Amino acid sequence: MTGHERAEALAAALPGASLTTSFGEATVDVPADAWRDALRLARDDHRLGYLDWLSAYEDTDAVLVVVCHLVALEPVEHLLVRTRVDAVPPSLPSAVAVFRGADWHEREAAEMFGLTFTGHPAPGPLLLPAGFEGHPLRKGFVLAARAARPWPGAKEPGESGPAVRRRRTLPPGVPAAGRWRPADQDGEQP
């Protein structure tokens, strides 16, 4: 069974699944409630026993999408399994029960996007320091370090503490306040 046939068989075996192919790579989209079943089916019935990575991204309509890259070894075949997380607050069953290697991938996706993976054995931040607020990889997350933290170079010799607000100097390359939005729908560039 070639890689593409494998993807088609997997998509056919799961209700509600669909298959897309892009640049030779197949992606199977599954509903969120079939996420763990899809991974288990891929691992047991389709030789996709190696989890390469599991991550997420935020779609244009602010819905989180979780993607998992599975690999079959000898011969090597790839498959992307993807699901949209429509639950509010966003949560998805953990894949750790199927692939132990998903542990740290899910912890990173959880802290970067604000996802909850139910059934994760040891949830908690992986990369972000303790006390970090916000979810950095969401599109609405501004690089707050530049917006909130005062620029150390704004102080004149002889000043200490927060810079005096007589003259709002901006460091080079930082857009003016109020312009930290991504490009608007009508194509306006910041």
Next chain:
Amino acid sequence: MLCARECPDWCIEIDSHTEEEPAAGRRPRTRHVLDRFAIDYALCMYCGICIEVCPFDALSWSPELVAPAAGVTGLILERDQLGVFVTGS
């Protein structure tokens, strides 16, 4: 101040205040006194812009490595810790 201003990563923090030295016969002479000079080595990219831009050549490269720390805040080195790099001990 130029190092703090030109650092692309905003990793240099400088605090200072002015002191006046009274003098007879003329207005007091003001002197800048350094309070705090800190470099956040969690942010430092070792680009060397601060060294290039200093008009007094106060900063220089050092072959010493920054010591590992338990957390991100442990990599903010204050003036006394930075003095270790200058003397090389």
